[in-house]
Amino acid sequence: MAASAAALSSRPYDLTGKRILLTGAAGGIGRATASLLADLGAELVLTDRVAAPDLLAGLAGNGRSHRFIACDVTLPSQIASLCADAGAIDALVLNAGIFPTSQWTDDAWDDDFEAAMTINVRAPAHFARALLPAMKARGSGRIVLLGSVAAHTGGTYAHSPLHYAASKGAVHTMVRWMARRAAPEVLVNGIAPGSTDTAMVATADPSALKAMPVPRFGRPEEIAWPIAFLCSPGASFICGTTIDVNGGAYMR
Template identity: 50%
Template sequence: MTFPCGSTPFALKGKRVLITGAAGGIGSATARACARLGAELVLTDIRDCSALAEELAPVGAGATAHVCDVRDRAAIDALAEAVGGVDGLVLNAGAIAFDDWDSLEWEDSFHEIIHVNLLAPMQFARAFLPGMRTRGGARIVLVGSVAGWTGGTMSTTGAHYVVSKGGVHAFTRWLARRAAPDVGVNAVAPSATATAMIAGQPSPAVAAQLVPRVASADEIAWPIAFLCSPAASFLSGVVLDINGGAYLR
């Protein structure tokens, strides 16, 4: 692909981008980034994110909000039917738990984390991919974690979270092969990010990073927006590390 002189390959004007977990820190930051690049937004979360849609509607090309429980396959299928085709699918909704596997309820927690972090993105991709194939240049972006590479940088990181994010990385590569060449599939693998999800959790590894601090949500959002854009047209099956040098490979 060549980009004509005067074109802006990082722009999302004319693109519809659906973001799951849009009410959260990285999700809302990604929505703001994509709106600033001109996207029409479809925002989904288990919580009502209509206020965010109203805020961003005049920034980009419009925004709508939909409540969707990503653990409910029927709700995902109904959302896909209602929304129709999208050019960008950001599978950001996630969950974390800090219970140890010696706890009596750990297996229930395991199934919850695996469902939200791994099975739900699979079900979203299954529901939306057929319609995305006909859009031309559509992109899927998943959200993994540095924990999926390292086994966890926080002392409280649970095995279920690590396994779920390692699974996201593997699924990204599988889906890239399944969706090619019609739809580009990539992921990001952030390190500790300043969101409510990890508030108050110890992360001693941060001090040893090349950039010795936690990331802001914006620092994860803008690379996600890039992966949705035409500028990422030759990236496929990539898990982009955004970790301040916490893990080099």
Template identity: 40%
Template sequence: MTFKSGKIDLTNQTAIVTGASGGIGRATAIALAREGANVVASDLTSVDETVLLIKENAGNAIGVKCDVTKKEDIQNMVRLAVETFGDISILVTAAGVCERTGSDDISELEWNFVQNVNLKGTFLCCQAVYPKMKENGYGKIVTVGSIAGKVGGVISGPHYVASKGGVHAMVKWFAQDGAPHNVYINAVAPGPVRTNMTEDWPYRDEMSPLKRLGEPEDIAESVLFLSSQASNWITGITLDVNGGMLMS
């Protein structure tokens, strides 16, 4: 079967979005629902506001608490998604942490924490939905990487850089393995984005040629594109979404 690219229409598709309590995750959940997807919004903290915003705009969503470092939490999230909406068509892994500690001061505990959330958590989520997508003959997975994983960091520490670089590399493996089954996996690599996580960080508008920081919606619309049938000849890429800070 050939899947030609077409206009965005996610009607009757089910999307899981991790890290959906705010920032990029929330904006992505809202964008996917706007285009017709049934959204399973998950996070360690409450996603009630995200679900409410979706429903206020006539969208369909449920929330679930999920620690992406725990396989049993992820399995429960996937089970709930299937029981509520049916098969899963889309996964967006937006859950993540960012630390700025320099190499001399990073403890093993902090190193492991960052890798467990950003890299292991992304893998476990992909692992949980991937067999079903292959069985169904279709699926879209979008992971949230970072410009830091490409350029070695802007302000973030080496453990964050390593975790996001790992995400970018892992995307290529899944993309090659999933291609015969029409399972697409890509990443987005945001530059500095204005979220609660970065509000105290010394980012400046003039750091990018477009002279502004990114907003969560800037990333969400790119994720939407990669999650939809508009990108049916794109797999295995890390899309730069950074206002021109990195041009490749």
């Protein structure tokens, strides 16, 4: 997979020859990301908790062997099994996450808090633990974690749940923690989406976005583009950064 500096400068976003593992692949951002990564030349190992028969059929092939492996990310044993079966991974996109809507006054809050921390925080840590050592040993790799604007703001909406914002704050911390230990061989970065038009915000009121500089929901592909960038040679000097993709909802 080695390439000259001249070749990389002319094709900085080309993912040809890269095997990328993407979690949460059946959701809105996951599907958009899978499609884009395949279009850019990557070979994909996709996972979600349930099978998605139509997912692979929509991906550009060109002789590549994309795979889907169902995985319950609440179970470390299934994560370990998936990572062992995936083969050598060049980039890991940790997109799987949940957005429980219970408030801390609700009876379900304790269970939802535990689920948010398990899926949004512990699961990506297990994936990284399983795959990072081999990436470092091979001398290259990328890890991209999905955070959220909620980690900066405490939630875009007044009803945004504590457990979601707290879990994504932990993800942002994990980006920095892992980046210091993974570099220089492996570059770890994050994406912090704002409100994006997926099932996660199905009950959100679009009128709350009117005051934003870009007053609308983001589209899944608008999150996929910077994810793919961070997997590419073009991001070769980006390390420990979480890129805000939120239409100006939060600026720093």
